[in-house]
Amino acid sequence: MIKSLSVLGCTGSIGTQTLDAARQLGLRVEALAAHSNIKLLEAQAREFKPRFVAVYEEEAARALKRALADTEIAVASGAGGLKDAAEHFGDCVVTALSGAVGLRPTLAAMRAGRRIALANKETLVCGGSLVMARAKETGTEIIPVDSEHSAIFQCLAAQGDRRCLKRIILTGSGGPFRGKVLAEMEGVTPKRAIRHPNWKMGAKISVDSATLMNKGLEFIEAMHLFGVSPEQIEVIIHPESIIHSMAVFDDGCVMAQLGVPDMKLPIRYALTYPERAESDVPAPDFAQLGKLHFFEPDLTNFPCLKLAMDCAKFGGTASAVMNAANEKAVAAFLSGETDFLSIYELAYEAVSKLSSPGQSSLEEIEEADFETRAFVRARIREERGREQFLIEN
Numbered sequence: 001m002i003k004s005l006s007v008l009g010c011t012g013s014i015g016t017q018t019l020d021a022a023r024q025l026g027l028r029v030e031a032l033a034a035h036s037n038i039k040l041l042e043a044q045a046r047e048f049k050p051r052f053v054a055v056y057e058e059e060a061a062r063a064l065k066r067a068l069a070d071t072e073i074a075v076a077s078g079a080g081g082l083k084d085a086a087e088h089f090g091d092c093v094v095t096a097l098s099g100a101v102g103l104r105p106t107l108a109a110m111r112a113g114r115r116i117a118l119a120n121k122e123t124l125v126c127g128g129s130l131v132m133a134r135a136k137e138t139g140t141e142i143i144p145v146d147s148e149h150s151a152i153f154q155c156l157a158a159q160g161d162r163r164c165l166k167r168i169i170l171t172g173s174g175g176p177f178r179g180k181v182l183a184e185m186e187g188v189t190p191k192r193a194i195r196h197p198n199w200k201m202g203a204k205i206s207v208d209s210a211t212l213m214n215k216g217l218e219f220i221e222a223m224h225l226f227g228v229s230p231e232q233i234e235v236i237i238h239p240e241s242i243i244h245s246m247a248v249f250d251d252g253c254v255m256a257q258l259g260v261p262d263m264k265l266p267i268r269y270a271l272t273y274p275e276r277a278e279s280d281v282p283a284p285d286f287a288q289l290g291k292l293h294f295f296e297p298d299l300t301n302f303p304c305l306k307l308a309m310d311c312a313k314f315g316g317t318a319s320a321v322m323n324a325a326n327e328k329a330v331a332a333f334l335s336g337e338t339d340f341l342s343i344y345e346l347a348y349e350a351v352s353k354l355s356s357p358g359q360s361s362l363e364e365i366e367e368a369d370f371e372t373r374a375f376v377r378a379r380i381r382e383e384r385g386r387e388q389f390l391i392e393n
């Protein structure tokens with residue numbers, strides 16, 4: 001079992017739960033990284049005494065450096081600090097930060113031979129081919145933290161031989177708007193969108209769960225992680241979130257991993273793999289549950305899922321463009337600058353205008369990401385200008 005960690009995104013939902021697990025499992029925390037929440041980061045640094053802390057935002061990094069002046073902890077900032085936290089510390093790097101910014105540090109950690117506990121699905125959505133090629137080249141183990149992928153990973157670990165994997169069935173709860181049609185989702189507020197029925201998560205992934213973009217991102221994540229084609233992945237809506245996903249083998253047998261919907265389970269599995277450690281999470285009470293339900297996903301009223309499936313088939317930079325547009329649009333929705341249904345429209349428009357086919361380098365992916373963010377920003381500004389004009393006239 002691994003002994004030490006570097007936690008990227010330590011102040012977020014997955015990051016704080018990872019530190020809870022580290023405390024319980026007695027794992028040493030060698031590095032911590034966050035964007036700007038230095039209040040929590042200082043408390044975490046004082047408790048876990050890492051050697052290194054990275055704060056992405058420069059001003060916040062300076063403030064934390066002053067606050068930790070009485071300790072031996074080194075504080076760095078920007079993309080360089082984040083990369084250093086991934087490259088030089090911990091047997092295992094937990095990528096619990098949100099967004100495409102996770103790609104470079106993950107590649108750096110792999111080059112340095114560190115195990116990856118991967119929560120940051122955007123890394124594989126944007127640079128899946130590059131990441132999986134580097135994993136092969138360096139012999140890096142990537143242990144998924146995302147519950148669906150952890151489920152498939154556990155099924156494959158139990159089976160022992162990946163070659164007889166025929167298909168993957170990804171389950172999804174359907175999110176807070178399951179059963180609704182587009183017209184009913186017009187005008188939903190951020191507060192309403194992030195109220196997920198089964199999981200408590202960060203704001204961005206909660207909105208992604210409401211649009212089903214999260215399932216789309218997971219579709220692409222699964223394709224890369226398990227080396228399957230889009231045609232080998234099926235998405236099924238399972239509102240109870242008890243079956244976390246399933247693997248179908250060549251002989252027609254299906255293996256599933258079950259558990260209560262609690263991220264503690266996949267986080268602990270990623271940290272203790274290939275072992276399992278005692279935890280206080282109870283197994284599901286099946287008699288109490290009575291029934292489990294399964295439905296086809298509604299691709300008409302949740303077009304983000306269909307868009308992601310199409311991007312997976314198209315290849316090239318399509319997934320990176322979709323992801324960047326989605327990140328920008330979700331941030332704009334959360335800050336009240338655009339509405340819920342515009343998230344899909346902006347992502348669709350960006351994908352159709354900016355995607356290019358073929359194998360892409362890291363630089364090309366980053367360029368597509370940059371260009372897409374500028375495009376979405378301009379589209380939102382244009383739209384707001386138009387609304388303002390209509391109000392005033």
Ligand code: NDP
Nearest residue numbers: 009011012013014034035036037056097098119120201202
């Ligand atoms: P949160 O929004 O709760 O936390 C995000 C974390 O990333 C924070 O620590 C934030 O720091 C940090 N961060 C953001 N940008 C940067 C940056 N540029 N440099 C360094 N740190 C940064 O997200 P979640 O924990 O919900 O999700 C994290 C990832 O895990 C996402 O990719 C998500 O899709 C995935 N995931 C999450 C699940 C969940 O249950 N939450 C389930 C499965 C996957 P700060 O606090 O300072 O802003």
Ligand code: MG
Nearest residue numbers: 146147148218
């Ligand atoms: Mg998931």
